Amino acid sequence: EAGVAQSPRYKIIEKRQSVAFWCNPISGHATLYWYQQILGQGPKLLIQFQNNGVVDDSQLPKDRFSAERLKGVDSTLKIQPAKLEDSAVYLCASSLNRGGGETQYFGPGTRLLVL
């Protein structure tokens, strides 16, 4: 079974530029998550999708971050404009459903450096 796929793996941009990340979850997984992991910290949930609907985006900085999952499969996360403090690893995860006991499986992440 293929795991969660993400691209690109690395990205370097200058502040105020825009950037987009792509995620393809495990086949059949209805729930998709985007996390931000700053160096030395645990992952922080940015947004959670159930199929193509947003379940929780309470920690997404909506003035600069946006995300979509149009057909309930792939998802993109965009930052526009980027700030220095956005330098982090962006992790995508998926789970079969959104229940409290569901295991989340993580992709390899995208490392973003904002200069």
Place this chain on the structure above:
Amino acid sequence: QKEVEQNSGPLSVPEGAIASLNCTYSDRVSQSFFWYRQYSGKSPELIMSIYSNGDKEDGRFTAQLNKASQYVSLLIRDSQPSDSATYLCAVNWGSGAGSYQLTFGKGTKLSVIP
């Protein structure tokens, strides 16, 4: 504010010893608890989940949960150098409308010395 606290370490143990990793959480209604392992430069991978009070064993790993004390721990027996990684404690709680939010601690860095 839901919080998950871990000692950041580093925790150093000799090869073959028992490593003990601890985690406390702030919300009594939390239902499920997870331990993830994260190697440097890699993404987190699940090693244990626990949902009820008591111990759960899987190979060299034992997770312990005490909901009254809001405490969860992970024991690694016969520690190996390959166990050297950061261990993330994660707690799942309801965030409303039938959804659940997984909150991670900052992680404890474990070093197993040969």
